Amino acid sequence: MSVSRSSSRTDQNSEANSALQPSKSPASGANETPSAGSTEVQPDLLVKPEIVRVLDSDVAINALLSRLKQSLLICEEFTKFVRKKYLLEDVHAQELGKTYKNFFPDSSASSSLQKSIHTVLEFDGKLSQVKHSYVKALHTMSDELGALLLTMTKMRKSLKENSRRLEKEVADAIHMAEKAKSRYNSLCQDWEKLRMADPTKTKLTLRGSKTTREQEEDLLRKIDSADLDFKQKVDHSTSLRNTFLSRERPKIVSELKDLILELDTAMAIQLQKYTIWTETLILNSGVTVTPFDATKSMKTIAASTSNELDLYNFLNKYNQGSRSNNFVNKNLIPVEYKQYPSMAKPGLAKSGQTRPSNQTSSSQNSFSVNTNMNSLPKRILSTQHESPFDSVPTPRSGFSPVQNGSSAGSPSSYPGNTSRGPLGQTVPSHQKPVSSAVDVADTQNPRSSQSGARPSGPDTDFGTLDPGNGTRSTSLTTSMITSISERPVSHIQSAATLPPGINRNFKTFGVALESLLEYEQDMVPAIVRQCIYVVDKFGLDLEGVYRKSANVLDVSKLREEIDKDPSNISMIAPPKNHTDSDIYLAGSLLKAFFANLPESLLPPSMTSEIKTCLTIADPVTRKNYMHGLIYKLPDGQYWTLRSLVFHLKRIIEHEPTNRMNLKSVCIIWGPTLIAPSDTDINDVNYQIQAMEVLIDVADQAFEPE
CATH class of the missing domain: 1.10.555 (Phosphatidylinositol 3-kinase; Chain A)
Incomplete structure (x- = not known):
């Protein structure tokens, strides 16, 4: 890593710090100590004597590597959070944009209540569009953070390996110098011992016997060689150490310091972008729900319903066209008693034209409408x-009808x-x-x-x-x-x-x-x-x-x-x-x-709606959705399915003896009753899951037996 690269990074860091630093009034001191939690960045903090003393010591590299690792862990954690939130918001935006379309799709309804509900639910589609831009921003931010984390991790690893290599070279040179010193000192001690020994004493070797004089000469030659080697290794280790301390270590320390500041600055910028996007989402959502034109707000639309007017318009339709002829139920018109002319007797003709009051009352009772049944099912x-x-x-x-004693x-x-x-x-x-x-x-x-x-x-x-x-x-x-x-x-x-x-x-x-x-x-x-x-x-x-x-x-x-x-x-x-x-x-x-039915009991036309039902996570909403699908079935399918499902529930209740649990019943009957998936005809799990929901909602969806 060149010196120019380090200097350019330092310049960029200084510019970023100066951009983030707010302007200070002349009254505030330049050397004012920042309080805890202060967001002010003072470039001269890192050149103070107490910091310079740490950066010039042997612990500088390890300390900065630990600090850089801490920043990387923060970046990694924040990246995971942004990616997770991106996935959740993406799913929510997609479901928000699809779900409302399945309810009240007809916007031309005559009821103002239904129109209001349709219009209010359309706000979900608008909110979904607003959220899509937020999701896109989170996705971009997640990619940027991932790239930043990867780059900084590689650079930290490179600097760490370089510093460890240089330190090892200096340590190895010092270790070799220490070994040369030990050898030199050992030979000198042997020479001193030989001088104090008996001069007439000889020493037997493989090459023959040597006198004390000859032994001294050999030791002196070895001492001179060891001394030269010791001096060379000391000079080499000293040179490596001086080079490491004066040039390599300051360079590594400077690059580590710049990496830490760059990473923290980038994280601060990403955090500011996250807050801006979140604030924009909330503001845009608020403007969507409550626009500047108050007549188009969700609250105004919800309050615009007129229930009495809806009922008036509905009932007034019976005064128009052919419906006005249905005011009288012909089945409820009583039959007037009139004796056949040829059978009438002169004495009873007059009495036959009038009906006793008790008979009239009985006739009225027999044709009265049961008010308990007067409601649409x-x-x-x-x-x-x-x-x-x-x-x-x-x-x-x-x-x-039977008429023996009963009505x-x-x-x-x-x-x-x-x-x-x-x-x-x-x-x-x-x-x-x-x-x-x-x-x-x-x-x-x-x-x-x-x-x-x-x-x-x-x-x-x-x-x-x-x-x-x-x-x-x-x-x-x-x-x-x-x-x-x-x-x-x-x-x-x-x-x-x-x-x-x-x-x-x-x-x-x-x-x-x-x-x-x-x-x-x-x-x-x-x-x-x-x-x-x-x-x-x-x-x-x-x-x-x-x-x-x-x-x-x-x-x-x-x-x-x-x-x-x-x-x-x-x-x-x-x-x-x-x-x-x-x-x-x-x-x-x-x-x-x-x-062998020509068409499954739950036909292929319901496949897409059943798939939508299975994607609903909330069990209560999922059961209500399946209830609505069952209600749409024709009478024959509805009552046949009801008889079969209640029968299968009784089978499941006897699981301890017949060994047929819910899963076993659904594996057998799901592919039989439910049409295959329109995307994968071999997807049996879809039919099994749909059958489980069908049995689960039986008590809610069907008339009790």
Whole structure:
């Protein structure tokens, strides 16, 4: 390292120090001692006698190397912090810019509240743009600090190695001089001893005997040689030491001092840049949220909502166009009693035109609207040709409410509503079979018909999961009819539906779920309900249920039988002396049904939204997001998924006996129910994670069983 480089670095350092030093008033003394925490930099501090005495001593290099290492550690720590903050701020800026777009995307809504929310959420996008510039500045700062740290570390290492090498050369020369001195002194001592010995005594050697005189001459020759060597080594060590002390060490000390000041100055500048960028971020964020035009601030937009005006505009739409014709519900118009003219008797004609007051009161009561039901539900099912406020479904062909001692709107008037608990509570669906097919297999007794259902007989007893079977136990539909729920009832034909098996060409496997449910006139496919019932009743404690598969030939054979005639679903029920393989057969058949659907239960159109859900770190937000995705599903997928997920939760509850924990269930059912990733079709972990969130949110997202 040349002297010119050192001098130029010193000049740069002096300029940097003078730039950072504030101007002092004439009243302040030039030699004023800085107080603790003072930011003033005085260039003459390092030339004071007490500092010069330390820098000229032997400890100067080691002391400066330690101080430079301390500065490097500070730089390294600050670099790590800036890099970590850059990564966190980058992720936050990206999420901030993406998340708000998934909520209230429609800016043309008629409600001022929705418009205000949309506009307020757009501020997140503006804040994200402001933060992107801050993230870019942090990234640049992180790179600069990394380069500075690397350069200073290399220079410190070079100076340290150079100083250690020079010190070792001087120490080795001094050590050699000490060895020459010891040899010279030893020979002199031997010569003195020889002079005091007996002169007549001889010494035997390999070359013969030597007299004392001859021995003295040999020692003198060795002493002269040792003296010359001792003098040369002393001169050499002295020369190296003087050169090191007068030229090399001051040069190394100066370079180390300059490196320390350069590094600390650069760190101070980076710290000032960090504070400026942070302050700019906060100011720009404040200006974005509260601009100089007060009418465009976030607070003003949030306060601009008019709830009464929104409600007025919404209700006023019913006064316009064809909606004004819907003010009167034709189903609630009472029928006027009028006797047929040819049947009227002269004596009763006058009395027939008037109705007693008690009958009028009864008529009004029968057509009064139940105020408890006068609210729109959260999820609208298939309630065609009916009002969500009707307490009695419109009768369809082949179906008539029971009128033996009960009103048409009572729960008992619906076929199949036979098992209810106290106060109208419904027996959980997983504790009763969804059809009488299993009862036939268990008891081998003919089915009894109920009031209002099809009469039993050899031509009507189908032993199957017929959705129109009048003897079905309490299902989700009837339990929803008997309670005031947030979901309206999908009124399904019960007595007039043709039994399965009449349409021989209609398949069960590989058919779109909507087509199958339309054929069965139910909300959950009969095969799904039957398989779930069999596993619930006989396989909850069966080890490896759903993990162990049944015989492939048995599954294929039963599948073909069901495809030939849907009434063969009753064959899923195990016999009295059933084995574990019979239960595994039901589980394998259920998996085969979902695997052969033309489109996964959670279709590919939801893949991007499911991926977004999985990236949410907060578990509560992640569950709420998945809840929203489930709510968007069509009715068939929604109720089928509900039945299956609650069934899988019951499987997991029996983990101590069946050895099927949450992870095992998700590994099996995730790839079956959820469409593959659109970026990597072999990414099974994505389907497994989505299935875990799906099971976790079941109690929140679905109606309780």
